[in-house]
Amino acid sequence: MDYFSSSCYFSASTRFNGENEEGMVMRKKRVMVVIDESSGAKQAMMWALTHVANGGDLLTLLYVVKSSDHSADGRSKEEEAACFAKSLASFCKACKPEVQTEALAIKGPKLDTVLSQVKKLEASVLVLSQSKPSAFSCLFKRSSEEFVEQCIDRAECLTMSVRKQSRGVGGYLVSTRWQKNFWLLA
Numbered sequence: 001m002d003y004f005s006s007s008c009y010f011s012a013s014t015r016f017n018g019e020n021e022e023g024m025v026m027r028k029k030r031v032m033v034v035i036d037e038s039s040g041a042k043q044a045m046m047w048a049l050t051h052v053a054n055g056g057d058l059l060t061l062l063y064v065v066k067s068s069d070h071s072a073d074g075r076s077k078e079e080e081a082a083c084f085a086k087s088l089a090s091f092c093k094a095c096k097p098e099v100q101t102e103a104l105a106i107k108g109p110k111l112d113t114v115l116s117q118v119k120k121l122e123a124s125v126l127v128l129s130q131s132k133p134s135a136f137s138c139l140f141k142r143s144s145e146e147f148v149e150q151c152i153d154r155a156e157c158l159t160m161s162v163r164k165q166s167r168g169v170g171g172y173l174v175s176t177r178w179q180k181n182f183w184l185l186a
Helices: 039-051 079-094 112-119 143-154
Strands: 015-019 025-029 030-035 057-067 102-109 123-129 158-164 171-177 182-183
Touching: 025 158, 030 039, 030 079, 039 057, 039 079, 039 123, 039 158, 057 112, 079 102, 102 112, 102 123, 112 143, 123 143, 143 158
Parallel strands: 030 057, 030 123, 057 102, 123 158
Antiparallel strands: 015 025, 158 171, 171 182
C-alpha cells in the first residue's frame, strides 16, 4: 500500500480522544467512509455526516486507487484522488464544522486497503455505498456487491452500506451484518 503525500492529504492521529465537562477522557468516534466519484459514494458520505458523525467526531474519507495510470491531463490517478478526497472533506467541514474531517488517498487492492485502514486507524464505523442490485444478482454478483459484503463480514468495526431510495419513496436502505436492506426513513 502506498500513501500519497501531497498538498491534498490530511494527516491524523491514531487515537482520537477528548475531555468532557467533568474532565473525563472520552473516546470520540472515527467514522470512515469509502469514497469514489460515484453519486452513491457521495450520498453515503452525506448520510454518514448527517446520521452517524456527531460534534467532535472524526470523519475519514478514504479513496482507494487501484492503478497508477495517468489521467488525460498528465496528473497521476493518485494526485487526482487525493485532491478529490480533499475537496469532499472541505465540503463536509463546511456542512458540519463541528465534525473534524480528513481525506486519505491510498493505492492498493480495495478490500485489503479498506480493512487494513479500519484496523490501523481504529475506525468505530465504516460506511460504504450500496449499489442497486442487478437483475441477475441471484445468479452472479457484481464485484461492487461482493466488496460491500466482504467489508461487512470482515471489518473490525460496525460496517454499514447505504443506498438512497428512489425519488418517490425517500429514505435509505441500510445493510449491516445483522440486517439487510433495512429501510430507514430519515
